[in-house]
Amino acid sequence: MTQAPPLPPLHMQRDRFDPVPELAEVREGPGIRRVQSVFGAPAWLVARHEDVREVLADASRFSNAGGLAMRMPGDTRSAEEKRRAMAGQMLAADPPDHTRLRRFLTPEFTVRRMRRLEPRIVEIVDEHLDAMERAGSPADLVPSFALPIPSLVICELLGVPYADRDEFQHRTGRQLDLSIPMDERVALQRESRAYMDRLVAGAKADPGEDVLGMLVREHGDEMTDDELAGIASLLLIAGHETTSNMLGLGTLALLRHPDQLATVRDDPESVDAAVEELMRWLSIVHTGVARTTTTEVEIAGQTIPAGELVLCALPTANRDPGFVDDPDTLDVSRGAMGHLAFGHGVHHCLGAPLARMEMRIAFPALLRRFPRLAAAVPFEEVPFRAFHFVYGLHSLPVTW
């Protein structure tokens, strides 16, 4: 007899596209619940849109630098190794440290800068569609489209040799898979770190026109090499693990809603709203980084002492009927910003303008190239990835 697979922690539990009903019960009931976080430490799970916004907006009472959220049982790294690994990790920093690091990068992610990238992203998308067409139906949309497009974009933007992508993708995918044993994840982190150190050394010796080159040229004397490696690592992981899952999961969501798929395919004006609605409805980042209370706080009517973990349930918050009507229905016509899928507060996703642009280009291009695109396996057999820090699909076989 095979053993039933263990369930991920409550805040990561989903029924395909939807957060499990137990999470909606937290939101509609007390609004907050004591849960086990990923590594077993107790945490508070906040579920309503307004409360999640409040927590995320308040970096002084809800700290990312608390350290508690980053402490993993079984992590065998020395204190010095951990300190080096945390340098430059903006997601584990509070203002003013966070502000200093983030400001090094903001020039590279402005709306104007993204527009300059647009033609190159169109080209990358077209090349991958050409390759799919040449190889012929059927195909797995994840390795042929959803993963390589954001991967190539972030590698080019950052200055990472695209030839290294396979090795890197394999590592990051497993590093963030919470079902992988800790000793293996620590080993992967070390390999990843050594790779980043080599990359930074290369950029310092010969800074290119990419983000790493810019950081070295403009801010090389304001940052340590550890900070450079940390920032590069964060951007590379974020660039690989987010947009690619949105492209895979978003395509499946549209295939399950053919009338809305037709709108995205046929009406260029609909695309901005559709991307926002897919982001809201899918909310692929379950919680982001857990916050640590710096003082006694009250949230959702609950008093929480200092030094406790607080998790924000982003999918549940984005489906709060107090935020949008009929929240469990995917309706691409109503999409608007204001959802929390990119977070909120000072840690609001730095790459959001890039992610939006990639999705706005990729979804309609795919659907126009293959107007008869269809899933090649029954919906029940599509493998969703249950244990990953970022939700998504392992694969999506399609025909056209």
Added chain:
Amino acid sequence: MEIIADRDLCIGAGLCVTSSEAVFDQDDDGIVLLLVGEPEGADADAARQAVSLCPSGALRVEE
């Protein structure tokens, strides 16, 4: 109404520029620039939306 932009708090998310390019811009460092301090009509509505969206709380509105 008057829009106030605190450039020290800005994190360069750019949601304001996305909301209204008539009212907001970003400088070369990605930090918010207020083009119109007292927007009217549709610009005022868009500016209000930008204030509500601003993730870092760098924008506020005074009626």
